[in-house]
Amino acid sequence: MIKSASQSSLTTDIKYRNMGAANVPSNEYLIETVIVSGTATSGIAFENLAQYAGIYRHLKIVLTARSGTGSGSAADMRINGNSGDNYTTHFLIGNGSSVTSSAATTIGTATRAIVDIFNISPNTSEGWHAAEIDILDAFSTTKNKTVRKLGGRLANDQGITLVELISGCYRSLDIVSSISLYSRGTTLSAGSRFSLYGVTA
Protein backbone atom coordinates (compact mmCIF):
# COMPACT_ATOMS: atom_id res chain seq x y z
CA MET A 1 0.00 0.00 0.00
CA ILE A 2 1.41 3.37 -0.96
CA LYS A 3 1.27 5.70 2.01
CA SER A 4 2.89 8.70 0.52
CA ALA A 5 4.51 9.95 -2.60
CA SER A 6 6.57 12.98 -3.23
CA GLN A 7 7.08 14.71 -6.53
CA SER A 8 10.61 14.77 -7.91
CA SER A 9 12.38 18.08 -7.62
CA LEU A 10 13.86 17.58 -11.09
CA THR A 11 12.13 20.16 -13.23
CA THR A 12 14.61 20.76 -16.00
CA ASP A 13 16.19 18.48 -18.53
CA ILE A 14 19.75 19.49 -19.25
CA LYS A 15 21.81 17.62 -21.80
CA TYR A 16 25.46 17.30 -20.94
CA ARG A 17 27.88 16.94 -23.80
CA ASN A 18 30.29 15.45 -21.29
CA MET A 19 30.62 15.16 -17.53
CA GLY A 20 32.76 18.22 -16.99
CA ALA A 21 34.08 19.36 -13.64
CA ALA A 22 31.34 20.16 -11.09
CA ASN A 23 28.85 18.56 -13.45
CA VAL A 24 28.69 21.77 -15.48
CA PRO A 25 27.43 21.54 -19.05
CA SER A 26 30.36 21.59 -21.46
CA ASN A 27 31.03 24.72 -23.48
CA GLU A 28 33.19 22.91 -26.01
CA TYR A 29 31.64 21.90 -29.30
CA LEU A 30 33.22 19.65 -31.88
CA ILE A 31 33.79 21.35 -35.22
CA GLU A 32 35.81 18.77 -37.15
CA THR A 33 37.87 15.66 -36.54
CA VAL A 34 40.53 14.38 -38.89
CA ILE A 35 42.16 10.99 -38.67
CA VAL A 36 45.25 10.42 -40.76
CA SER A 37 44.71 7.50 -43.09
CA GLY A 38 48.28 6.59 -43.95
CA THR A 39 49.16 8.85 -46.87
CA ALA A 40 52.56 10.50 -46.32
CA THR A 41 50.92 13.24 -44.25
CA SER A 42 53.24 15.83 -42.82
CA GLY A 43 50.67 18.36 -41.70
CA ILE A 44 47.08 19.22 -40.95
CA ALA A 45 45.27 22.46 -41.81
CA PHE A 46 41.89 23.63 -40.56
CA GLU A 47 40.54 26.30 -42.91
CA ASN A 48 37.51 28.56 -43.22
CA LEU A 49 37.27 29.26 -39.51
CA ALA A 50 36.14 32.89 -39.84
CA GLN A 51 32.55 31.67 -40.00
CA TYR A 52 32.76 30.88 -36.27
CA ALA A 53 33.49 34.45 -35.22
CA GLY A 54 30.54 35.53 -33.10
CA ILE A 55 29.75 31.90 -32.23
CA TYR A 56 32.85 30.77 -30.37
CA ARG A 57 35.32 32.69 -28.31
CA HIS A 58 38.22 30.24 -28.29
CA LEU A 59 39.38 27.27 -30.32
CA LYS A 60 40.82 24.03 -29.00
CA ILE A 61 42.66 21.23 -30.77
CA VAL A 62 42.79 17.83 -29.11
CA LEU A 63 45.27 15.46 -30.66
CA THR A 64 46.93 12.11 -30.47
CA ALA A 65 49.81 11.77 -32.89
CA ARG A 66 52.73 9.52 -33.65
CA SER A 67 55.39 9.25 -36.31
CA GLY A 68 54.88 6.94 -39.22
CA THR A 69 58.54 5.92 -39.06
CA GLY A 70 61.12 4.99 -36.48
CA SER A 71 62.22 8.61 -36.23
CA GLY A 72 60.51 11.45 -34.47
CA SER A 73 60.32 15.17 -35.04
CA ALA A 74 58.76 18.31 -33.69
CA ALA A 75 55.81 20.08 -35.28
CA ASP A 76 54.99 23.76 -35.48
CA MET A 77 51.81 25.79 -35.72
CA ARG A 78 51.02 28.72 -37.96
CA ILE A 79 47.90 30.84 -37.84
CA ASN A 80 46.35 32.23 -40.99
CA GLY A 81 49.31 30.87 -42.93
CA ASN A 82 51.38 33.70 -41.52
CA SER A 83 55.12 32.97 -41.69
CA GLY A 84 56.33 36.40 -40.58
CA ASP A 85 58.21 37.19 -37.37
CA ASN A 86 55.01 37.31 -35.37
CA TYR A 87 55.30 34.44 -32.93
CA THR A 88 56.78 33.75 -29.50
CA THR A 89 56.98 30.38 -27.76
CA HIS A 90 57.96 29.34 -24.22
CA PHE A 91 58.40 25.86 -22.78
CA LEU A 92 58.12 24.18 -19.40
CA ILE A 93 59.19 20.54 -19.75
CA GLY A 94 59.45 17.90 -17.03
CA ASN A 95 60.78 14.35 -17.23
CA GLY A 96 59.95 13.16 -13.74
CA SER A 97 63.30 14.06 -12.21
CA SER A 98 63.93 17.56 -13.50
CA VAL A 99 62.13 20.48 -15.05
CA THR A 100 63.48 22.91 -17.61
CA SER A 101 62.11 26.12 -18.98
CA SER A 102 63.15 27.94 -22.10
CA ALA A 103 62.05 30.25 -24.86
CA ALA A 104 62.19 29.53 -28.56
CA THR A 105 65.02 31.80 -29.57
CA THR A 106 66.94 29.38 -31.74
CA ILE A 107 64.53 26.53 -32.36
CA GLY A 108 63.44 26.03 -35.95
CA THR A 109 61.89 29.15 -37.38
CA ALA A 110 61.76 30.50 -33.83
CA THR A 111 59.72 33.64 -34.36
CA ARG A 112 57.90 32.55 -37.52
CA ALA A 113 55.68 29.87 -35.95
CA ILE A 114 54.57 28.53 -32.58
CA VAL A 115 57.43 26.05 -32.61
CA ASP A 116 57.48 22.56 -31.13
CA ILE A 117 53.75 22.90 -30.40
CA PHE A 118 53.58 19.13 -30.45
CA ASN A 119 55.94 16.29 -31.11
CA ILE A 120 55.71 13.27 -33.31
CA SER A 121 57.52 10.57 -31.40
CA PRO A 122 58.85 7.41 -33.05
CA ASN A 123 56.47 4.74 -34.24
CA THR A 124 56.35 2.60 -31.10
CA SER A 125 53.47 1.56 -28.88
CA GLU A 126 54.54 4.24 -26.37
CA GLY A 127 55.11 6.88 -29.01
CA TRP A 128 51.65 8.43 -29.04
CA HIS A 129 51.72 12.09 -28.15
CA ALA A 130 48.57 13.37 -26.46
CA ALA A 131 47.85 17.05 -26.11
CA GLU A 132 45.32 19.84 -25.92
CA ILE A 133 46.12 23.11 -27.67
CA ASP A 134 44.04 26.17 -26.81
CA ILE A 135 43.92 29.22 -29.05
CA LEU A 136 42.50 31.89 -26.79
CA ASP A 137 40.46 34.86 -28.03
CA ALA A 138 40.73 33.40 -31.51
CA PHE A 139 38.14 35.75 -32.98
CA SER A 140 38.99 38.94 -31.16
CA THR A 141 39.97 41.93 -33.28
CA THR A 142 41.40 43.79 -30.29
CA LYS A 143 43.70 41.12 -28.87
CA ASN A 144 46.76 39.26 -29.95
CA LYS A 145 46.25 35.52 -29.86
CA THR A 146 47.48 33.39 -26.99
CA VAL A 147 48.23 29.70 -27.50
CA ARG A 148 48.48 27.21 -24.65
CA LYS A 149 49.39 23.54 -24.89
CA LEU A 150 49.45 20.81 -22.26
CA GLY A 151 50.59 17.40 -23.34
CA GLY A 152 52.74 14.37 -22.74
CA ARG A 153 55.01 12.52 -25.08
CA LEU A 154 57.88 10.15 -25.48
CA ALA A 155 61.10 12.09 -26.01
CA ASN A 156 62.19 11.55 -29.58
CA ASP A 157 64.41 8.49 -29.83
CA GLN A 158 65.22 8.55 -26.11
CA GLY A 159 62.57 6.45 -24.41
CA ILE A 160 61.99 9.18 -21.81
CA THR A 161 58.48 10.41 -21.10
CA LEU A 162 58.03 14.17 -20.99
CA VAL A 163 55.19 16.42 -19.87
CA GLU A 164 55.06 19.84 -21.50
CA LEU A 165 53.33 23.11 -20.85
CA ILE A 166 53.85 25.50 -23.73
CA SER A 167 52.74 29.09 -24.05
CA GLY A 168 52.76 30.96 -27.31
CA CYS A 169 51.76 34.27 -28.76
CA TYR A 170 50.68 35.15 -32.27
CA ARG A 171 50.96 38.90 -32.50
CA SER A 172 48.08 39.84 -34.73
CA LEU A 173 44.66 41.39 -34.24
CA ASP A 174 43.28 39.41 -37.19
CA ILE A 175 40.70 36.78 -36.40
CA VAL A 176 41.87 33.21 -36.78
CA SER A 177 40.71 31.92 -40.16
CA SER A 178 43.04 28.96 -40.46
CA ILE A 179 45.34 26.88 -38.28
CA SER A 180 48.06 24.69 -39.71
CA LEU A 181 50.11 22.13 -37.85
CA TYR A 182 53.08 20.78 -39.74
CA SER A 183 55.91 18.42 -39.00
CA ARG A 184 59.48 19.55 -39.37
CA GLY A 185 60.62 16.12 -40.41
CA THR A 186 58.83 12.81 -40.19
CA THR A 187 55.31 12.13 -41.36
CA LEU A 188 52.33 11.22 -39.23
CA SER A 189 51.28 7.68 -38.46
CA ALA A 190 47.94 6.42 -39.67
CA GLY A 191 45.46 6.86 -36.85
CA SER A 192 46.90 10.19 -35.72
CA ARG A 193 43.88 12.23 -34.76
CA PHE A 194 43.21 15.96 -34.59
CA SER A 195 39.88 17.29 -33.33
CA LEU A 196 39.00 20.97 -33.52
CA TYR A 197 36.54 22.31 -30.95
CA GLY A 198 34.90 25.70 -30.65
CA VAL A 199 34.67 27.02 -27.10
CA THR A 200 32.06 29.49 -25.96
CA ALA A 201 32.68 32.02 -23.21
Place this chain on the structure above:
Amino acid sequence: MSDTPMKLVVDCATGAQTYVPLSAEEIAEREAMAAQAAEEQAAREAADAEREALKASARAKLVSGQPLTEEEAALLVL
Protein backbone atom coordinates in the same frame (compact mmCIF):
# COMPACT_ATOMS: atom_id res chain seq x y z
CA MET B 1 53.43 5.70 -55.53
CA SER B 2 54.43 9.30 -54.94
CA ASP B 3 56.65 10.13 -51.97
CA THR B 4 55.67 13.80 -52.03
CA PRO B 5 54.71 14.84 -48.52
CA MET B 6 51.07 15.77 -48.19
CA LYS B 7 49.04 17.97 -45.90
CA LEU B 8 45.49 17.10 -44.93
CA VAL B 9 43.38 20.20 -45.44
CA VAL B 10 40.00 20.39 -43.74
CA ASP B 11 37.49 22.93 -45.04
CA CYS B 12 35.48 23.63 -41.89
CA ALA B 13 32.74 25.25 -43.97
CA THR B 14 31.94 22.03 -45.83
CA GLY B 15 33.68 19.31 -43.83
CA ALA B 16 35.63 18.27 -46.92
CA GLN B 17 39.02 16.71 -46.20
CA THR B 18 41.57 16.83 -48.99
CA TYR B 19 45.14 15.62 -49.23
CA VAL B 20 47.20 18.34 -50.88
CA PRO B 21 50.84 17.86 -51.94
CA LEU B 22 53.27 20.25 -50.33
CA SER B 23 54.66 22.89 -52.64
CA ALA B 24 58.35 22.98 -53.50
CA GLU B 25 58.79 25.93 -51.12
CA GLU B 26 57.06 24.12 -48.29
CA ILE B 27 59.21 21.04 -48.84
CA ALA B 28 62.38 23.12 -48.90
CA GLU B 29 61.43 24.88 -45.68
CA ARG B 30 60.54 21.57 -44.07
CA GLU B 31 63.87 20.03 -45.03
CA ALA B 32 65.81 23.03 -43.72
CA MET B 33 63.88 22.96 -40.47
CA ALA B 34 64.39 19.21 -40.13
CA ALA B 35 68.15 19.63 -40.43
CA GLN B 36 68.12 22.42 -37.87
CA ALA B 37 65.89 20.41 -35.57
CA ALA B 38 68.32 17.48 -35.72
CA GLU B 39 71.20 19.74 -34.66
CA GLU B 40 69.18 21.21 -31.83
CA GLN B 41 68.03 17.79 -30.70
CA ALA B 42 71.65 16.64 -30.51
CA ALA B 43 72.61 19.73 -28.52
CA ARG B 44 69.70 19.23 -26.10
CA GLU B 45 70.58 15.57 -25.62
CA ALA B 46 74.19 16.49 -24.90
CA ALA B 47 73.11 19.12 -22.37
CA ASP B 48 70.69 16.67 -20.73
CA ALA B 49 73.38 14.00 -20.54
CA GLU B 50 75.82 16.46 -18.97
CA ARG B 51 73.23 17.54 -16.42
CA GLU B 52 72.38 13.94 -15.51
CA ALA B 53 76.08 13.14 -15.11
CA LEU B 54 76.55 16.13 -12.80
CA LYS B 55 73.53 15.06 -10.74
CA ALA B 56 74.87 11.55 -10.41
CA SER B 57 78.25 12.91 -9.34
CA ALA B 58 76.66 15.31 -6.84
CA ARG B 59 74.55 12.50 -5.42
CA ALA B 60 77.56 10.22 -5.02
CA LYS B 61 79.59 12.95 -3.33
CA LEU B 62 76.77 13.74 -0.92
CA VAL B 63 76.58 10.11 0.09
CA SER B 64 80.33 9.77 0.56
CA GLY B 65 80.75 13.12 2.27
CA GLN B 66 82.96 14.66 -0.38
CA PRO B 67 82.71 18.36 -1.25
CA LEU B 68 80.60 19.30 -4.28
CA THR B 69 81.79 21.57 -7.06
CA GLU B 70 79.93 24.82 -7.64
CA GLU B 71 78.31 23.32 -10.72
CA GLU B 72 77.11 20.26 -8.82
CA ALA B 73 75.78 22.35 -5.95
CA ALA B 74 73.83 24.56 -8.37
CA LEU B 75 71.82 21.50 -9.47
CA LEU B 76 70.37 21.02 -6.00
CA VAL B 77 67.00 22.65 -5.43
CA LEU B 78 66.29 23.55 -1.83
